[in-house]
Amino acid sequence: MREELAKKQLKELPRWQGYTGPPMDLANMRQNGVRSLAARCLDCDHRAIVNVDDQPAHLAVKSFEARMCCTECTGRRIDVRPNWSERAVTGNADGRHAK
């Protein structure tokens, strides 16, 4: 289901939602002012913020889904996306996101 959606979106390439189609990598994410991932367990809804400062930039955000495991229920169905809320909180840290 999701894969089919992604294929459709490849044609239209929604700007900031690009990660649902073509894989957004850490380099791309960092360019958007985000340096951590928001992970959510699809089984128990446990959420965690994962700092990826030490991860190589070429890694796709979605590639972390296969590598993560829920610390609450040990489930492996993890949804990972850029932690956009971090951008809102720390967005002005480097002064480039003013208004």
Ligand SMILES: [Zn+2]
């Ligand atoms: Zn879980």
